[in-house]
Amino acid sequence: MLRFNQKTFSVLITIIIVSLSWNSCSKTTTSWDGGRRAGGILGIVNDSLALQMSVRCWTKTTTGFMADDVSDGCTHEGLFLINYRTKQPPLWGDTLDSNVFLRDQLSDSVLYGGDRKTRISFWKIGEKPIVKDIRSWSGNCSPSLIVERVRPWFNGTFLMLGDDIPDGGDSCQYAVLDTATGLVEQSRFSDVDAWMAGCEDINYFNGDVVCLKKSESTSCFINILTNDVLVDSIVLDSCGFLNNMTVAFWMGRHIRLDIFTTDSSSPAFWKNGGADPVVQFNPDIGYLNLAYPITWLTMPNLSTLDGLGNEITYTGSDLVVVPRSEL
Numbered sequence: 187m188l189r190f191n192q193k194t195f196s197v198l199i200t201i202i203i204v205s206l207s208w209n210s211c212s213k214t215t216t217s218w219d220g221g222r223r224a225g226g227i228l229g230i231v232n233d234s235l236a237l238q239m240s241v242r243c244w245t246k247t248t249t250g251f252m253a254d255d256v257s258d259g260c261t262h263e264g265l266f267l268i269n270y271r272t273k274q275p276p277l278w279g280d281t282l283d284s285n286v287f288l289r290d291q292l293s294d295s296v297l298y299g300g301d302r303k304t305r306i307s308f309w310k311i312g313e314k315p316i317v318k319d320i321r322s323w324s325g326n327c328s329p330s331l332i333v334e335r336v337r338p339w340f341n342g343t344f345l346m347l348g349d350d351i352p353d354g355g356d357s358c359q360y361a362v363l364d365t366a367t368g369l370v371e372q373s374r375f376s377d378v379d380a381w382m383a384g385c386e387d388i389n390y391f392n393g394d395v396v397c398l399k400k401s402e403s404t405s406c407f408i409n410i411l412t413n414d415v416l417v418d419s420i421v422l423d424s425c426g427f428l429n430n431m432t433v434a435f436w437m438g439r440h441i442r443l444d445i446f447t448t449d450s451s452s453p454a455f456w457k458n459g460g461a462d463p464v465v466q467f468n469p470d471i472g473y474l475n476l477a478y479p480i481t482w483l484t485m486p487n488l489s490t491l492d493g494l495g496n497e498i499t500y501t502g503s504d505l506v507v508v509p510r511s512e513l
Contacts (some may be wrong), residue, residue: 214248222264222281222502226487229291230440230464233478234271236490237297237311239288240264240281240505261285265297265309266505270481270490273498278312279507286315293338294438302333302346306363318365325372327358336363337436338390345388346370350432353384360388381414386434391469398434398441408434408443410467410474417472420465440464442483460485 222240229237241260248255264281265288286307288299300307300317309315323330332348339345339362346361360382361372375383382388385397386408394412401407401419408420420434422445435442442464462485466478482491489499 214246216244216246219243222505223260224488224500224502224505225263225288227268227270227483227490228288228297228487229294230270230437230481231267231294231311233466234269235277236268236270237291238266238268238500238505240266240502263288264505264507265311266500267311268500268505270498271492273500273504276500276505276507279505280314281507282315286317290335291437292336292344298336302336306336306344306365319368320363320370321368323361323370323372325358325361327356327372327374329357331358331361331372333361335387335435337388340390342366345390347388351375351383351385351388359383381411385411386432387436389436389439391439394469394472396467396469396472398436400433408441410472412472418467418474420474437464439469440466461491462487 219242223243225239225241227236227238231237241264242262243258243260245256245258261284262282263285264279266276266279268276286299286309287301288297288307288309289302290298292298292308295311297309298306299309299315303320305317305319307315307317331346333346334349335347337345337347342365344363344365346363348358351359356374358372359374361370363370375381382395382397385399387398389396397411397414399409399411401409406422408422409416410418410420420441420443422443431444433444435444442462444462461482464481464483466475467473468475480493482493483489484491484497489497491497
């Protein structure tokens with residue numbers, strides 16, 4: 187039998203009183219920033235237009251009996267079509283009262299987001315975002331894929347990739363999502379698809395699979411393979427590739443290179459934190475578009491630089507929704 191003496195009873199009462207005082211005295215308030223904050227440039231649409239996000243940020247303060255607890259975050263995303271060659275008002279924009287967790291570029295006009303484990307979201311220029319549930323995962327490989335990238339794939343499905351595409355081992359190299367069924371099937375590249383193992387990134391254009399892969403024989407080369415045929419190469423004057431890091435990424439039909447450089451004439455060298463060069467691939471002919479001037483995305487993708495170092499930056503106050511009557 188549990189027994190209380192007078193001292194124990196007094197301590198218990200004190201604890202209860204302190205607990206009640208804490209709960210009754212605590213108060214939570216949320217304050218929002220006065221305006222929106224510019225987010226990263228997540229998509230390159232063509233030779234002059236890009237997609238940049240914005241957010242509203244908040245600070246939450248819980249006043250307690252002994253101390254205050256303060257946290258902050260950002261939500262209510264916005265998406266804007268901007269000109270990164272010449273600064274001007276957004277050509278299109280929209281904002282949300284919720285969050286779709288924008289992540290990266292899927293195609294010329296579409297970004298994707300979501301947790302990519304239980305749901306995935308798509309936001310297309312001129313439209314509202316849509317959200318698709320992911321109902322189940324299957325596949326024989328292990329461990330399961332942690333999805334970091336999503337690309338177009340065969341028959342309207344979507345290719346899902348991790349931080350890298352392993353060349354050896356037993357881990358899952360990719361997964362395919364069918365949004366019509368909500369089913370994801372994980373697997374490894376084999377047989378006629380074995381050539382895709384070890385790619386930096388993979389995209390799909392009009393029936394062709396295009397792989398970005400580091401050259402095994404020449405440093406500072408990124409080879410472009412279409413259906414396992416070498417069609418072009420990106421040759422860099424200097425680079426600091428690390429063997430275990432992914433350095434080439436698709437942004438729609440553009441390629442972003444995450445490199446290090448010691449070239450003092452490069453805009454990447456001028457900017458604190460560096461900058462990533464972006465080059466354009468022409469899927470219609472399978473080659474790089476040499477007429478396209480190289481663009482540099484500064485870290486963390488908040489502005490662009492041209493080859494001369496001229497910078498274009500959009501702040502939160504620049505990223506405002508344009509009324510249709512003014513379009």
